[in-house]
Structure formats: structure tokens, C-alpha cells
Amino acid sequence: MYRAVITVTLRPSILDPEGKTVEHSLHQLGYENVRRVRIGKHIELEVDAGTEDKARETVENICSKLLANPVMEDYTFSLAKVEEAAEG
């Protein structure tokens, strides 16, 4: 079992209206020294795979096929082996 932590971010050339809105709100709250707010997605998941290579291939595929829009977004991820957990 491998745990993946994935970060999906908008490419630098793509405008980020959500980030701009947050930046504007922060300025209105008095945090005028904050800028370049960019918002992305943080995704955690577990993959049941026999080897780290297999897990990496699965995560790579699901990032490029489902989690990230390849035209507008970049993604990175890290993988860590975890013990089979009892919960949920």
C-alpha cells in the first residue's frame, strides 16, 4: 500500500481568478503585504500496488487522466509506503 500526496497547480501563464479573489479579500482585511496568491489542489490517496513502480505508474496515470487538466495545470506527487491500516 502506498500513500500519494499530489499537488496540482495552475501553470504560471494561466490566470487564477480564485487566487485573485482571495488576494483581494486579504487586502480588504488589511493584509496588503500579501501578493501572488495562487490556488491549487492538494490530493491524498492510497494505492494498493505491489511495488513502488506500479504505484507510481498508477498515480501518474490518474493525475494525467483525471486529476489535472494537462492544458492548464501541472502536477507533482510524492509516494510513501504505508502499512495496511485497520481503519476505514
Add this chain to the structure above:
Amino acid sequence: MYRAVITVTLRPSILDPEGKTVEHSLHQLGYENVRRVRIGKHIELEVDAGTEDKARETVENICSKLLANPVMEDYTFSLAKVEEAAEG
């Protein structure tokens, strides 16, 4: 100038319908070995502060006041000093 990278995640006890939807989609796409999908926010921003302590205090405040819902979410962040950039 400090760059903050913030991760906001739902607390483990809080249901994550967005994560469940992604998990369901992944299963339908044939990735049945993926589970415990949880979705959070990844936020990057820059703070113009004289010292790292000041920057940390600002980021701490904006996380607790605006970026995270303290009832349902946890947040972590890292800070790094960056040179004044020419762009944007």
C-alpha cells in the same frame, strides 16, 4: 519577501464528498486499487515582511482567519525567503 506554501486539509473526522466522487470516478475508470481519496487546498502566496517571524505571524493569521475553516480544516505551511522578483 517570503514565499509561503500552505496546505489546507479537511480534518480526518470530516466526510469529504469531493474526495468520494473522485474515488468513485477512479473506480469507474478501472483504478479499483485506489482508495481514501481526500481533497484539500494548496495555496501559494508571497508576503512582504521584514523578518521570517513577521511573515510567519501573517501567514498564521490569514490561514486561521480566511483560508481555513477552523471547525473543519487543518492547515500547515512552509516559508522560504525569496529575492524580490522583477516579474508581475
